[in-house]
Structure formats: C-alpha cells, structure tokens
Amino acid sequence: MRGSPGKKRYFNRSLTAENSDEIAPNRRTVLWLRRLRVMTVKEFLQFSRDWALILFMIYAFTLDIWLAGSGVKYELVNAATLVHDDDRSLESRELVSRFRPPSFDVRGQIRSTQEGIRRLDLSDAMIVVDIPPRFAESLLSGMPTAVQVQLDGSNSVLGTFAGSYVTQIVSQFGLETGLERIGLDGDKLENVPQVREEHRVWFNPNQDDRWFMSIAELLNIITLFSILLPACAMVREKEKGTIEQLLVTPVTPFQIMFPKVFSMAVVILAGTTLSLFGVLKPCFGVPFNGSLYLYYVVTLLYVFATAGLGLFISTIARNLGQAGMLAIMIYGPMIFLSGAWTPPEAMPSFMRMLMLISPLHYYIDASFGVLLKGAGLSLLRDSILGMSALGGILFGLGMWRLRTQFQ
Amino acid sequence: MKLERVFAVASREGREVVRDRLFFSMAFIIPPVLLLTFGYGLSLDVVDNPFAAVDYDRTAMSRDYLHAFIDSRYFKFKGCLENENGVFDLLASGSVRAVIIIPEHFQERLLSHRPVSVQTLIDGTFPFRAQTTIGYVEGMNRSFNTRLLSDYLAQTRGISHSRALRILDPIEVEVRYLYNQSLKSDWSLTPRLMMIVLMICPPLLTSMGVVREKETGAIYNIYASTITKGEYLLGKLSPYVGVSILNVLVLWLMAARVFGAPFKGNALFFFAASILYVICTTGMGLIVSVLVRTQVAATLITFICAVVPSVFYSGIFVPVPALSKGARILAHILPAMYYTNIVTGCFLKGIGLKMLWIDVVVLAAYAAALSSIGYFIFSKRPGS
Numbered sequence: 001m002r003g004s005p006g007k008k009r010y011f012n013r014s015l016t017a018e019n020s021d022e023i024a025p026n027r028r029t030v031l032w033l034r035r036l037r038v039m040t041v042k043e044f045l046q047f048s049r050d051w052a053l054i055l056f057m058i059y060a061f062t063l064d065i066w067l068a069g070s071g072v073k074y075e076l077v078n079a080a081t082l083v084h085d086d087d088r089s090l091e092s093r094e095l096v097s098r099f100r101p102p103s104f105d106v107r108g109q110i111r112s113t114q115e116g117i118r119r120l121d122l123s124d125a126m127i128v129v130d131i132p133p134r135f136a137e138s139l140l141s142g143m144p145t146a147v148q149v150q151l152d153g154s155n156s157v158l159g160t161f162a163g164s165y166v167t168q169i170v171s172q173f174g175l176e177t178g179l180e181r182i183g184l185d186g187d188k189l190e191n192v193p194q195v196r197e198e199h200r201v202w203f204n205p206n207q208d209d210r211w212f213m214s215i216a217e218l219l220n221i222i223t224l225f226s227i228l229l230p231a232c233a234m235v236r237e238k239e240k241g242t243i244e245q246l247l248v249t250p251v252t253p254f255q256i257m258f259p260k261v262f263s264m265a266v267v268i269l270a271g272t273t274l275s276l277f278g279v280l281k282p283c284f285g286v287p288f289n290g291s292l293y294l295y296y297v298v299t300l301l302y303v304f305a306t307a308g309l310g311l312f313i314s315t316i317a318r319n320l321g322q323a324g325m326l327a328i329m330i331y332g333p334m335i336f337l338s339g340a341w342t343p344p345e346a347m348p349s350f351m352r353m354l355m356l357i358s359p360l361h362y363y364i365d366a367s368f369g370v371l372l373k374g375a376g377l378s379l380l381r382d383s384i385l386g387m388s389a390l391g392g393i394l395f396g397l398g399m400w401r402l403r404t405q406f407q
Numbered sequence: 408m409k410l411e412r413v414f415a416v417a418s419r420e421g422r423e424v425v426r427d428r429l430f431f432s433m434a435f436i437i438p439p440v441l442l443l444t445f446g447y448g449l450s451l452d453v454v455d456n457p458f459a460a461v462d463y464d465r466t467a468m469s470r471d472y473l474h475a476f477i478d479s480r481y482f483k484f485k486g487c488l489e490n491e492n493g494v495f496d497l498l499a500s501g502s503v504r505a506v507i508i509i510p511e512h513f514q515e516r517l518l519s520h521r522p523v524s525v526q527t528l529i530d531g532t533f534p535f536r537a538q539t540t541i542g543y544v545e546g547m548n549r550s551f552n553t554r555l556l557s558d559y560l561a562q563t564r565g566i567s568h569s570r571a572l573r574i575l576d577p578i579e580v581e582v583r584y585l586y587n588q589s590l591k592s593d594w595s596l597t598p599r600l601m602m603i604v605l606m607i608c609p610p611l612l613t614s615m616g617v618v619r620e621k622e623t624g625a626i627y628n629i630y631a632s633t634i635t636k637g638e639y640l641l642g643k644l645s646p647y648v649g650v651s652i653l654n655v656l657v658l659w660l661m662a663a664r665v666f667g668a669p670f671k672g673n674a675l676f677f678f679a680a681s682i683l684y685v686i687c688t689t690g691m692g693l694i695v696s697v698l699v700r701t702q703v704a705a706t707l708i709t710f711i712c713a714v715v716p717s718v719f720y721s722g723i724f725v726p727v728p729a730l731s732k733g734a735r736i737l738a739h740i741l742p743a744m745y746y747t748n749i750v751t752g753c754f755l756k757g758i759g760l761k762m763l764w765i766d767v768v769v770l771a772a773y774a775a776a777l778s779s780i781g782y783f784i785f786s787k788r789p790g791s
Binding site: 050052053056059060064067068070071073074075117120121122126138139142144145146147148149150151152153154155156157158159160161163164166167168170171173174175177178179181182189190191192193194195196197198199200201202203204205208209211212213217221224225228229232236239316317318319320322324325326327328329332333336337340341342343345346347348365368369372373374375379382 | 536542577580715734
C-alpha cells in the first residue's frame with residue numbers, strides 16, 4: 001500500500017505537466033526520469049512479493065552452485081579394479097601394487113575371466129587386469145608378453161583416463177624391468193639421453209574441478225535468470241491485461257521495458273555477489289585474479305544482452321507457459337554452444353558458426369579470463385566487443401518488436 | 408472416483424494443450440532439440456588442442472620433438488614464439504591451451520648422453536581438458552624417449568633396434584573397452600541424456616499446466632465443483648504423461664538412429680521402465696506446482712532443481728562409486744541414478760530385469776510416493 005499515494009501524486013502532476021505547453025526542457029527530463037523511477041520501483045515491488053521466487057533465487061545462487069561445484073570430479077577416483085593373476089610371481093605382484101589409490105582401488109583377486117565380465121556387467125568393477133601365466137618368466141628372459149585389460153567403456157571420459165593410466169603404469173613397469181635387466185638403473189640413468197617432461201598447469205595449479213564447475217554453473221544461472229525474468233515480467237503484463245493500462249498512461253515503450261530489464265539486472269547482480277562471496281570464495285577458494293569491477297561490468301553487459309533475448313521472446317509468447325518453454329528452448333542450446341564444455345575446435349563447423357552468435361560464448365571467455373586468469377581489459381577486447389554487438393542487436397530487435405506491437 | 412469426471416478433466420486439459428499451438432509444438436520440439444544440442448555439443452573428446460612452441464634450440468632434434476606434436480591429431484600447431492614474453496597473453500586470451508618450451512642445448516645434451524628437461528605450460532581453466540592434455544603430452548614424450556633410448560642402446564651395446572625396443576617395452580598392453588569399443592562419447596552420453604531430457608520436460612509441462620490455472624484463477628472452478636482431488640489430479644496429469652510417453656519414443660529413436668547408440672536390451676522392459684520414470688518426474692512437477700503461485704517460479708524451480716542434481720549426481724559423468732560420500736547419499740536419494748542404471752544397462756550393456764530389478768522397484772516406489780505426496784498437499788480448500 002505504501003506505493004499508492006506516491007503514484008497518485010505523480011499521476012496528477014504528470015497530467016498537469018503534459019497539458020501545459022510551457023514546460024522547460026529540463027523539467028521534461030526530470031519528468032521522464034521520474035516516470036522511469038516509478039516504473040522501476042513498481043518492478044522491484046512486484047518481484048519482492050513473489051516469495052517463492054526470491055527464496056528460489058537464493059537457492060539457485062548459493063546451494064545449487066555449491067551442489068554443482070562439489071559433486072563432480074573429472075578424474076579417475078577409486079576406480080574399482082579386479083585382478084586375475086595367473087602368474088602369482090614377485091613381478092606380477094609388483095605390477096599390481098602399482099595400481100594405487102587415489103586413482104585405483106584394487107578390490108582383490110578373481111578366479112576367472114568370466115567372473116570379471118560378470119562383475120563389469122553389474123557395474124561392480126570398472127577395470128579387470130588379466131596377467132597371463134609365466135608372466136615373470138617371459139619378462140626376465142626377454143620374451144614378449146602381454147597384459148590384458150578389460151575396461152568398462154560405458155563412460156567414455158573415465159574409460160579414456162583409465163585406459164591411458166593403465167597403459168602408462170604397465171609400460172613404465174616394463175621399461176624399468178627392461179632397463180634393470182641390462183644393468184641400467186639408479187644413478188646410471190643420469191648418463192642416458194632422456195627428455196624429462198615437466199609440465200606446469202597455469203590458472204588452476206592443482207586442477208581443482210570445483211573452480212571450473214562452480215564458475216560454469218554461476219554463469220548458467222545468470223543466463224537462465226536474465227532470459228527468464230525480464231521475459232516473464234513482460235509476458236505477465238500481457239497475460240493479465242495490465243499492459244493495456246500501461247499503454248493509456250503517458251509512459252513510452254522504453255519506459256515500460258527498460259525498468260524491467262534494469263531491476264532484474266540489479267537482482268541478478270545481487271545474486272552474483274552472493275554467490276561470489278558466499279560460495280565461490282569461502283567454500284571453494286576460487287581466486288579472483290582479475291579486477292572484480294571489470295567482472296561486474298562484463299556481467300552487466302551480458303545481462304543486458306541476454307535480457308534483450310528475453311524481451312524478444314516476450315514479444316512472441318502470448319502467455320507465461322509459452323514464454324517459459326521458449327526460454328528453455330533457447331537456453332539449452334546456449335549452454336552447450338558456449339564453449340565451456342566442448343571447445344570450438346572439437347565441434348562440427350556449423351556448430352562453430354552458431355557459437356559465434358551465442359552471447360554466452362563471449363561471456364564465458366571473459367569470465368574465466370577475469371576470475372581465473374587475471375586477464376585485463378586489453379585481452380578481453382574481443383569478447384567485450386562481441387557481447388556488445390550481440391547485445392545491441394538483440395536489445396534493438398526486442399525493442400523494435402515491442403514498439404510495433406504497442407502501436 | 409468416477410471415471411467420467413477423470414475423462415472430462417483429461418479431455419479438457421488435452422484440448423487446452425492442443426489449442427495452444429506454440430505450447431503444444433514446444434512440448435514436442437523441446438525434447439528432441441535438447442537431445443540434439445546436448446548430444447552434438449557435449450563432446451568430451453579432446454582433439455586439435457591448439458598449442459604454441461618456444462624453441463630456443465632450433466636444431467634437427469628439437470624440431471623432431473615438436474613434430475610429434477604437430478603431426479598428432481590431438482594437437483593443432485599455432486606457431487612458434489621467439490621467446491617466453493608473449494606466453495601469458497596467449498594462454499590468458501585462450502588462443503592456445505598449451506605452450507611447449509624447448510631449452511637451449513637440447514640436441515647437444517642428448518647427443519652427449521645426458522638428460523634434458525622440456526617444459527610444458529598448460530591452461531588449467533577446465534581441469535578435465537588439462538588432465539587429458541597432460542596425458543597426451545606424457546604419452547608423446549614417452550614415445551620420443553623410447554626412440555632415444557633404443558638408439559642409444561643400439562649404439563652403445565651394439566644390438567639391433569628391434570631388440571633394443573623389445574628390452575625397453577617388453578609388455579604389450581591389450582586394452583579392451585567393453586560396451587563401447589571405440590570409446591565414443593556419443594554412445595555413452597546420448598542414452599543418458601534421455602534421462603536428463605525426461606527430467607526437464609515432463610515436470611515443466613505439468614507444473615506450467617497446473618500453475619496456469621492457479622495464476623489465471625481458473626482453478627476456482629475446480630474448487631467450487633463436486634469433483635474430488637484424485638479425479639482432478641488424475642485427469643489433469645494424464646495428458647502430460649501421454650505427451651511425455653510419446654517423447655520417450657521419439658528420444659529413444661533418436662538416440663538409436665541419429666546418434667547410433669546400440670540398443671542391446673529388451674525393448675518392452677525399457678519402455679515400461681521409462682513410463683515409470685516419466686510418472687516420477689511428472690509427480691515432481693505436481694509437487695512444485697502445488698507449492699508455488701506463479702508460473703515464473705514454477706519454470707525456474709523445476710528447471711534448476713531438476714537439472715543440476717540429475718546431471719551431476721546421477722552417474723552420467725562420474726560413476727556413483729567415485730563420488731564423495733555426501734554426494735553418493737544424494738545420488739541414492741534422487742530417482743535419476745536408478746533410471747541412468749536402467750538406460751545404460753539397456754542400451755550399452757544389454758542386461759535386463761534380472762539384474763536391474765532393484766532400480767525398477769525403487770523407481771516404482773518413487774512414482775507412488777511422489778504422486779501421493781502431491782495428492783496430499785494439494786488442497787481443494789486452500790487458505791487465502
């Protein structure tokens with residue numbers, strides 16, 4: 001109820017102002033700004049009354065990001081390994097002992113290959129290592145021998161990891177025993193031509209998956225809200241018919257639309273702050289290497305660009321059901337064409353073209369750039385330009401559609 | 408419960424869905440579109456990783472070392488740098504994801520039989536990709552070393568190259584990937600993506616259907632009529648379940664035909680299990696729609712609550728045993744994991760009811776529990 005006396009006063013004043021011809025230009029600007037303010041206050045009020053939505057936003061920006069960040073490790077952890085050792089020699093036991101945690105979890109011996117297959121079927125094991133009889137004998141006498149490995153390939157990512165780790169462990173073991181056999185071990189290796197590979201991982205030295213996952217999820221949430229909230233704020237007016245009331249007031253389409261986008265942008269930035277300082281930093285220790293101001297500017301730019309998309313949806317949809325469906329329909333592809341999960345070079349070329357028109361693609365580059373890599377404005381130029389161009393087009397398009405629908 | 412009333416509500420609801428052209432077409436377009444974009448867009452194969460090199464040595468051997476990377480299909484060569492000054496900008500802007508730095512005297516040290524270090528800088532933004540890249544780099548380095556060592560042995564010990572190689576690499580590793588021989592990420596992902604899509608769409612449809620009536624006030628007609636809760640809910644939900652069952656068929660066909668994932672299990676069993684799952688997710692939509700008032704809230708809540716837990720805690724990317732303890736408990740609480748087991752079992756492994764019966768029982772229990780919770784919290788006499 002607090003808002004209504006103010007609104008009334010404003011209404012009267014605007015009527016008198018509109019009727020007199022001798023308004024000073026600066027007074028007109030003040031009036032224009034005041035209308036904008038009243039409309040913005042209205043949007044905030046309307047948002048603050050939807051308790052379910054507010055609670056849910058808090059959930060999305062905190063717990064949801066925490067869930068996404070803490071659940072997933074793209075590593076081979078505790079891979080259940082079974083060994084079928086037909087040799088039972090010192091060498092075969094030495095080889096098995098090299099399958100160590102945290103990557104491998106050797107769950108013991110099995111009697112036959114069939115048992116291994118059965119337990120792979122049951123998802124009870126992931127790797128079955130098969131060491132042939134007379135393994136040690138061949139190894140020590142220089143005869144070739146083979147180790148068979150059966151892997152559950154139904155998860156291709158972990159299958160790849162497991163395959164390459166197992167191969168590496170067995171070859172390394174072979175190399176060492178081979179060198180030992182010809183008397184090259186210990187200090188003598190210093191006099192052997194060898195390339196030592198030393199890698200350093202930048203921007204995330206411990207390869208903490210939580211950093212990537214939590215930031216990626218934050219970007220997803222920002223995207224979802226900045227499409228849906230403005231779109232729904234607009235469609236709700238259409239569905240309830242209140243848009244007709246707005247149309248007979250002196251406010252312009254811009255004054256109707258901009259406050260919706262602006263208020264939702266403020267809400268989204270507040271949510272972003274909550275998750276940056278409530279989840280990302282304290283829970284996952286994500287370092288903010290770049291300038292946070294720059295990150296906020298980039299986010300604001302992105303929210304406006306995406307909100308343009310939302311407004312465009314709102315001009316197509318006639319009710320909220322349609323708007324929600326359309327938003328999800330655009331959101332899904334956007335997430336997967338963003339380049340976070342799949343780099344552009346791994347995509348078919350037509351998908352790569354589509355990526356260029358996804359604002360999220362630019363935003364993801366910029367966000368990871370600022371937050372993890374500490375990139376400055378000069379490195380983000382392309383992303384920012386791309387986002388501004390797309391944002392301008394989308395916003396302009398939404399605006400134009402709305403204008404034509406209003407008239 | 409009178410069946411006529413159920414039919415009346417169901418046919419009215421069905422008509423409403425069909426008459427809203429956009430909503431109707433979206434109900435059938437969204438699931439395939441999601442499956443297509445997820446399926447094509449979510450390729451976790453790491454190929455053509457862009458890299459640059461700093462070669463301080465510039466000799467035949469250093470070029471030879473780099474050529475292993477340049478010729479590999481896992482890496483894409485972007486050019487040589489004069490020195491390390493521009494490395495940060497290149498990595499930070501994302502134009503390359505790895506830089507190989509070969510020191511001076513690389514060839515000289517190797518020819519005089521001494522070890523030498525090569526440094527690789529890797530962009531760790533996406534740890535999974537970094538991990539895979541490290542694996543490739545190590546592999547290439549290993550094969551270069553094997554060549555070096557066999558040359559060395561052949562030279563110093565006077566044995567043939569092939570014998571030297573046999574000494575260095577005595578064990579052959581035969582890796583066989585069961586269920587997915589060539590480790591196609593399409594094969595392993597698309598069937599499971601069905602689980603995600605069916606987690607998103609049915610609750611979305613349902614919650615929007617129910618909340619629409621609440622928001623427009625049409626639900627007061629129901630409150631005022633003689634129809635019972637059960638009749639109303641059954642009639643209301645059945646068209647949505649119907650739409651979702653059709654979608655199951657479409658998605659199934661797409662996974663098998665478009666993405667070529669092999670279906671090895673029993674079709675009837677899989678279909679029945681999928682219907683159970685769809686009833687489960689529809690029930691979730693019902694609960695959300697009873698709890699919220701506006702359609703925006705309903706859309707957002709079903710979407711986010713459905714997607715994140717079901718993507719990350721269902722064993723799609725990471726098998727459940729590898730999750731942390733808390734996450735593992737969460738995975739067991741949600742229905743997504745059980746359906747994932749069924750999907751993987753039916754598609755890739757070709758196992759049936761005999762091994763998957765626990766998952767089916769849990770899903771059935773879920774379907775029953777969710778519907779009855781929805782039934783009990785839905786009230787025809789809501790407090791204002």
